[in-house]
Amino acid sequence: MDYFDLNTNLTDEDIALRDAARQFAEKEMRPVARQLDLLSADAAVAEDSPLWPFLKKAYSLGYHKILLPEYYGGLGSSALQTSLIFEELAWGSFGLALLTTVVCFPFYLICITNEEHLIEQFVVPFCECTDGSIRGCWGITEPGHGSDHVNMGEAFFSSPKLKGDVRAKLDGDEYVINGQKSAWVSGGTIATHTMLHVQLDPSKGFAGNGICILPLDLPGVSRGKPLEKIGQRDLNQGEIFFDDVRIPKEWMFVDPDFYVPMIDMILNAANLSMANWSVGLSRAAFDEAFTYAQERIQGLSPIIDHFTTKQRLFTMFTRVEAARAYVRAAMELNLNISPPHVEYSIAAKTLGTDWAFENANEAIQLLGGNGLTREYLPEKLFRDARAAMIEDGNNEMLRQHGGHVLKENYPRGPLDF
Amino acid sequence: MPVFTDRNVAIELFGDLWSKMVDETEFGKKVREENLSVQFICSDPDVTMYVDGDGPLFDDETQGKNPTVVMKMSSDTAHLYWLKKLNVPKALALRQIKAKGPVGKILQLMPLLRPGQALYPEYCRKYGIPTE
Ligand SMILES: Cc1cc2nc3c(=O)[nH]c(=O)nc-3n(C[C@H](O)[C@H](O)[C@H](O)COP(=O)(O)OP(=O)(O)OC[C@H]3O[C@@H](n4cnc5c(N)ncnc54)[C@H](O)[C@@H]3O)c2cc1C
Numbered sequence: 001m002d003y004f005d006l007n008t009n010l011t012d013e014d015i016a017l018r019d020a021a022r023q024f025a026e027k028e029m030r031p032v033a034r035q036l037d038l039l040s041a042d043a044a045v046a047e048d049s050p051l052w053p054f055l056k057k058a059y060s061l062g063y064h065k066i067l068l069p070e071y072y073g074g075l076g077s078s079a080l081q082t083s084l085i086f087e088e089l090a091w092g093s094f095g096l097a098l099l100t101t102v103v104c105f106p107f108y109l110i111c112i113t114n115e116e117h118l119i120e121q122f123v124v125p126f127c128e129c130t131d132g133s134i135r136g137c138w139g140i141t142e143p144g145h146g147s148d149h150v151n152m153g154e155a156f157f158s159s160p161k162l163k164g165d166v167r168a169k170l171d172g173d174e175y176v177i178n179g180q181k182s183a184w185v186s187g188g189t190i191a192t193h194t195m196l197h198v199q200l201d202p203s204k205g206f207a208g209n210g211i212c213i214l215p216l217d218l219p220g221v222s223r224g225k226p227l228e229k230i231g232q233r234d235l236n237q238g239e240i241f242f243d244d245v246r247i248p249k250e251w252m253f254v255d256p257d258f259y260v261p262m263i264d265m266i267l268n269a270a271n272l273s274m275a276n277w278s279v280g281l282s283r284a285a286f287d288e289a290f291t292y293a294q295e296r297i298q299g300l301s302p303i304i305d306h307f308t309t310k311q312r313l314f315t316m317f318t319r320v321e322a323a324r325a326y327v328r329a330a331m332e333l334n335l336n337i338s339p340p341h342v343e344y345s346i347a348a349k350t351l352g353t354d355w356a357f358e359n360a361n362e363a364i365q366l367l368g369g370n371g372l373t374r375e376y377l378p379e380k381l382f383r384d385a386r387a388a389m390i391e392d393g394n395n396e397m398l399r400q401h402g403g404h405v406l407k408e409n410y411p412r413g414p415l416d417f
Numbered sequence: 418m419p420v421f422t423d424r425n426v427a428i429e430l431f432g433d434l435w436s437k438m439v440d441e442t443e444f445g446k447k448v449r450e451e452n453l454s455v456q457f458i459c460s461d462p463d464v465t466m467y468v469d470g471d472g473p474l475f476d477d478e479t480q481g482k483n484p485t486v487v488m489k490m491s492s493d494t495a496h497l498y499w500l501k502k503l504n505v506p507k508a509l510a511l512r513q514i515k516a517k518g519p520v521g522k523i524l525q526l527m528p529l530l531r532p533g534q535a536l537y538p539e540y541c542r543k544y545g546i547p548t549e
Contacts, residue, residue: 067521068521068524069521069522069524069525070521070525071524071525071528071529072528074521076521076522076525077521078519078521079519109506111524111527112505112506112509112524112527113504113505113506114505114506114527114528116528116531119528253506254506254507255507257507257511258504258506258507258510258511261510261511261512262506262507262510264510265506265509265510335519335520335521336517336518336519336520337515337516337517338509338514338515338516338517338520338523339509339510339512339515415517416489416515417458417487417489417515417517
């Protein structure tokens, strides 16, 4: 369903990008997402899965490189355009929107290194890829450490007692990597490269971590089984194991010296993306409820004619509009300054995903019994939204970190440029 | 002690360097093609430079300009950047560089500045600025 945009200054280009994404979401993403949702986790990534033609199509249209600069062949879209596209894609499917973006994460981060050889070796081929054959993922969560990785403000973060599950040791000109990332690595079962968080200096706890790019076809890399889970079943996940994997030391592009502030920069991009996708999911839930309320007759008239239904739909509408306005404002700020004011991105993610869940929940309630069935979309939206409150940081842990950032920085002064 | 002890030397060196970059390297062609402009606000010594496809402007001349990207840093950090001795993500993360402007454009600008990085040591020698 179309919507009136509160921003009445969209350019023709903005509108064209949004409309193309909407068409892709409706014609390609929705049907594939539905199919993948019904498959087992194994079948969803098997050779004959509809995932592969979908990825090929998404790459051929450039949706895998929305965040990457034009100079290297990325789309180079503005903050607003990125918001517009992300919302539409997630309206189609939260899980597939995430997959088409997380594939760029290692390459996005390499772009800011300004290291020519890494860019030539990794970023340029990714941007040139039109068949979905180069796919990144973000390997941070470990079996023993989930929220621990985003609790940078807490004292335990730099305690030597905090032992990472993936360690890297320098051996001459190479790092040797051992350990395991958890089953939560999105796209982990099919990725060709990972942006890998490793412990380099255990005496500093996780403040002794670093980040490297690691092609997943290196000797010593193996994977676990695709994970079965309640929501975002169209987004595969799985463990990655490292057994004496060797990489050149230049591939370790973030070292402990600036690991902590770097996490905020990564969290910023990831949380803003999550926030935009949440708006798309919220809107999808509203659309479903609104349409159903016009069709379903109870009390001799469409339920939309009943007073309480009007109230309920209006609350859903308000969540979509308020979240969109706030998320875009946070995006506009934090994709235009470096380093970002990360608390605004965290607020966008936590608020956006909470409201997406509330809208999906209310959509089910508005559809009554039908809302619980697979015949109707809200059931999937509900499961997808539930996962989003844990994904990319449990919301309460993100809020804890946001509170820490406030404690350190509030009130921020004006931008001094 | 800062590397540039005399701000006029900094202005002369960078005036020379930017002009060469704009007139004779890929940088000039690209910023003209893509209508890009960049402002460096350096401190200690304080020098503000603005560059677009027409060449560099300094200090008061930069007033009223609306650059695509603004980079704020100490003159010493800028010196390390031009010498390719600065880890840019680290400097951004540690707030040694603050940047304003679309992240995509900032990322785009980095490779465009490389011809300047290649030329910089030669200009340092010319103006007596240490490179070690
Ligand atoms: C759909 C989905 C996609 C994901 N994608 C990726 C991915 O691409 N890459 C990746 O690496 N990871 C990914 N994750 C993992 C995700 O980041 C983690 O699940 C998340 O950080 C939480 O970690 P955990 O599951 O280990 O929970 P835990 O950290 O074990 O938390 C369990 C509970 O304890 C609470 N808790 C934890 N620590 C504290 C504390 N210090 N104080 C008080 N309470 C605490 C939490 O709030 C939570 O309620 C994904 C997760 C999901 C659900």
